Amino acid sequence: MSVLKVENLSYTYNPDMPNRVKALDGINLEIEEGTFVGVIGHTGCGKSTLISHFNGLTKPQEGRILLDGKDIWSEWPDIRQVRFNVGMVFQYPEYQLFEETCYKDIAFGPKNMGLSQEEIDSRVKMAAKFCGITDEMLAGSPFDLSGGQKRRIAIAGIIAMMPKVLVLDEPCAGLDPEGRELILSQVKNYQQTTGSTVILVSHSMEDIANYADKVLVMEQGRVYNYDLTENIFRDAENLSRMGLGIPDITKVFLKLKEMGVDIGTDVYTIPYAVKSLLKYKQAKEAAKNA
Amino acid sequence: MSNMIKVDNLWFRYSRDSEWALQGINLEVKKGEFLCVLGSNGCGKSTLAKHFNSILVPEKGDVWVEDINTKDDDRLLDIRQKVGMVFQNPDNQIVATVVEEDVAFALENMGVPTREIRVRIDEAMEAAGILKYKDRAPHNLSGGQKQRVAIAGIIAMRPDCIVLDEPTAMLDPNGRAKVIKTIKQLNRDYGITVVLITHYMDEAAQADRVVVMSKGKIEKIGTPREIFSQVAWVKSLALDVPQTSDLAYQLNQHGYNLSTEAISIEECAAQLYKFLEE
Amino acid sequence: MLKDITIGQHFPGNSPVHNLDPRLKIVLTVAFVFVLFLSTNFVGLALAAAVTLLIYKVSGIPLKMLKKSIKPLLPLILFTVILNLFFIKGPGDPLISLGFIKIYKEAILFIIVMICRIIFLICGTSLLTYTTSPIMLTDGLESLMKPLNKIHFPVHEMAMMITIALRFIPTLIEETDKIMNAQKSRGAMLDSGSFADRIKALVPILIPLFISSLRRAEELATAMECRCYHGGEGRTRLKQLKITGTDITNTVIVAVMFAIILSTRMFFPRVI
Numbered sequence: 001m002s003v004l005k006v007e008n009l010s011y012t013y014n015p016d017m018p019n020r021v022k023a024l025d026g027i028n029l030e031i032e033e034g035t036f037v038g039v040i041g042h043t044g045c046g047k048s049t050l051i052s053h054f055n056g057l058t059k060p061q062e063g064r065i066l067l068d069g070k071d072i073w074s075e076w077p078d079i080r081q082v083r084f085n086v087g088m089v090f091q092y093p094e095y096q097l098f099e100e101t102c103y104k105d106i107a108f109g110p111k112n113m114g115l116s117q118e119e120i121d122s123r124v125k126m127a128a129k130f131c132g133i134t135d136e137m138l139a140g141s142p143f144d145l146s147g148g149q150k151r152r153i154a155i156a157g158i159i160a161m162m163p164k165v166l167v168l169d170e171p172c173a174g175l176d177p178e179g180r181e182l183i184l185s186q187v188k189n190y191q192q193t194t195g196s197t198v199i200l201v202s203h204s205m206e207d208i209a210n211y212a213d214k215v216l217v218m219e220q221g222r223v224y225n226y227d228l229t230e231n232i233f234r235d236a237e238n239l240s241r242m243g244l245g246i247p248d249i250t251k252v253f254l255k256l257k258e259m260g261v262d263i264g265t266d267v268y269t270i271p272y273a274v275k276s277l278l279k280y281k282q283a284k285e286a287a288k289n290a
Numbered sequence: 291m292s293n294m295i296k297v298d299n300l301w302f303r304y305s306r307d308s309e310w311a312l313q314g315i316n317l318e319v320k321k322g323e324f325l326c327v328l329g330s331n332g333c334g335k336s337t338l339a340k341h342f343n344s345i346l347v348p349e350k351g352d353v354w355v356e357d358i359n360t361k362d363d364d365r366l367l368d369i370r371q372k373v374g375m376v377f378q379n380p381d382n383q384i385v386a387t388v389v390e391e392d393v394a395f396a397l398e399n400m401g402v403p404t405r406e407i408r409v410r411i412d413e414a415m416e417a418a419g420i421l422k423y424k425d426r427a428p429h430n431l432s433g434g435q436k437q438r439v440a441i442a443g444i445i446a447m448r449p450d451c452i453v454l455d456e457p458t459a460m461l462d463p464n465g466r467a468k469v470i471k472t473i474k475q476l477n478r479d480y481g482i483t484v485v486l487i488t489h490y491m492d493e494a495a496q497a498d499r500v501v502v503m504s505k506g507k508i509e510k511i512g513t514p515r516e517i518f519s520q521v522a523w524v525k526s527l528a529l530d531v532p533q534t535s536d537l538a539y540q541l542n543q544h545g546y547n548l549s550t551e552a553i554s555i556e557e558c559a560a561q562l563y564k565f566l567e568e
Numbered sequence: 569m570l571k572d573i574t575i576g577q578h579f580p581g582n583s584p585v586h587n588l589d590p591r592l593k594i595v596l597t598v599a600f601v602f603v604l605f606l607s608t609n610f611v612g613l614a615l616a617a618a619v620t621l622l623i624y625k626v627s628g629i630p631l632k633m634l635k636k637s638i639k640p641l642l643p644l645i646l647f648t649v650i651l652n653l654f655f656i657k658g659p660g661d662p663l664i665s666l667g668f669i670k671i672y673k674e675a676i677l678f679i680i681v682m683i684c685r686i687i688f689l690i691c692g693t694s695l696l697t698y699t700t701s702p703i704m705l706t707d708g709l710e711s712l713m714k715p716l717n718k719i720h721f722p723v724h725e726m727a728m729m730i731t732i733a734l735r736f737i738p739t740l741i742e743e744t745d746k747i748m749n750a751q752k753s754r755g756a757m758l759d760s761g762s763f764a765d766r767i768k769a770l771v772p773i774l775i776p777l778f779i780s781s782l783r784r785a786e787e788l789a790t791a792m793e794c795r796c797y798h799g800g801e802g803r804t805r806l807k808q809l810k811i812t813g814t815d816i817t818n819t820v821i822v823a824v825m826f827a828i829i830l831s832t833r834m835f836f837p838r839v840i
Contacts (some may be wrong), residue, residue: 043465084755096751108754108756146331174460176529178330243464252559270533278544370795370796382783385732388701398805399796
């Protein structure tokens, strides 16, 4: 059963003006519960507009969004209930922190949900654990922390609402390799432990390749492709032509194919590359010995 | 080759009771080179960069820009003109409401005559590839375009050296590629010394020399090849290596002997071809 | 949405109005305000209307822009109308008398003149911002205020501050939008609840906005220093203001028109 369903969604900025831009053009999409979905596409392909529809920050001009099979604008009690169920982590989320302590900031969402004090407390602790936030950090001010730590506080603030769907827009922008790795593995852990759905928007093909089960490729307001990650990368040549930065490792395999060694171009992570190279090599050696 | 910048046993901390942010840095930036300072967040690379044009001055030790000590207050404007600086957030370094007015800002401050300002900003905007946006408002440009406006504003001063502090951290891949291309052009075609501060290893791989920093100290200086071939060591500093080097390294764990110095896609593919077909 | 706000909107163009030196434009706008308030007869006001329309025609700014700039001020105009309608008394008998409400002829005349003045005032001053880029406007102000330097008034610093404010308004509006969306996503209620609730709901927006503005200010200051900024001393400009022959001719023409409007005072009776 799909947790989120997009039906024939279209959206145009400045519809009555000469400078109108069609940001979304008849999107149809079904996201299955519990999947880790990566979203890629150029700046301006409509991915930000699409995700802002998921929790009702933007109202569809045409089409509908269904959460748990119910239209978010007519069959849910009110839009805030939708927002508690579709958690949204924006770019540079650390800039939305405002409370004196990290604990209070993480509790802001759950408090707005009208939960009891004990429930809020247990949720803050649960979210802090997922995001690797120590008790000492919880008691301190968010403004004394480093950039990467602040960002984890902000993400914990969303996780504490325990949304069915967690949407993250470029959660790693500006972080160093260690910081990226930490945040993405925490999000992956959250998804696997709780069985919730994660939608990750990223420019980094490497990150998508390493974490996503399925990938949504968008181009000019349309869905170019939505499929399992390995199937998406099988189309590496076309992705490359669209100017989406495919991982270097995939480029190496494309080059090898050009040179006459076809091991497949759906290689997008290093462990998988090592495995297929060794398999090819061993098969070759076995053939030679036979 | 003579030095553009010389750092001599530099120690610095932000306040008396905080830890040393920089601990005994020694570094020579040669004229005309493309140097990259690589390190994870909080390793002190931005603090070091701010010493290059006297935004910060050493607590102990000295920094020299050509023959000027950065502690020499009387020569401050000379230092700033010789060593230009571009920062991470393009929004927070653009002053004016029109692109060309912003590019002219430094020259206006320097008291350059009006007619010459015109010539120099047109040159600078051409070099940064933003001449076609000269009458636009900066807030209507993309991040990459804004960053190139900031670069143009610096090269209009005709500096000998540009220091860029994580200029691509907030940009999308397209904007990043254009900014890096512009930086390389400035280095190659205009002979401007470039110091690029970054944590992106793919940007560092394009430099002449790479300085690796960790915890306020310089760990190693070398060519990108020398640095990135040491896969295990680079990873231990919480940094990335190119996937190409990593692949060779991982295969070697299975008892093979591939070179981790094959960084480019072509080199790597060629090496794998040999490996598979032999 | 916040994005729809336009402050000091500017329509680039190449008309004589656009090209007029900003200092002369500012002086003429101020003069126009005086002319309006010294026009006490309908002939003068009609001439003022004619002059305004003529200048709009020359500038090429579409008249429908006027409608846009007057619209937000309608409540104010209406308020003035109602207030004056009931409170201004004349020497003669009231025109209309309904119980304690008495409306005099003088009140109606006064209101007509007032409305004309307010509308022309908006038209005239809007024209200044429509046809002058913010940067030219600040340059013009800086240049006109230069004599104040003698009494140690920081003219250059003021102009620099206005420029930076204009530069950052769109950036901060965008940022406010982003923060609002982020807090709404955490269930903040911004558009419902009691007045006190709404004030409280502003805290999660104002604090991040304030912090980020401080950070921006600090970074901008460093970036300006890197570009050799050291105050107004010895500064040159990319665009130097220069009054051309055409500027002088055009200014004289407009000044003559203003004089004609003023001269109607001598020939026609005051209506108020």
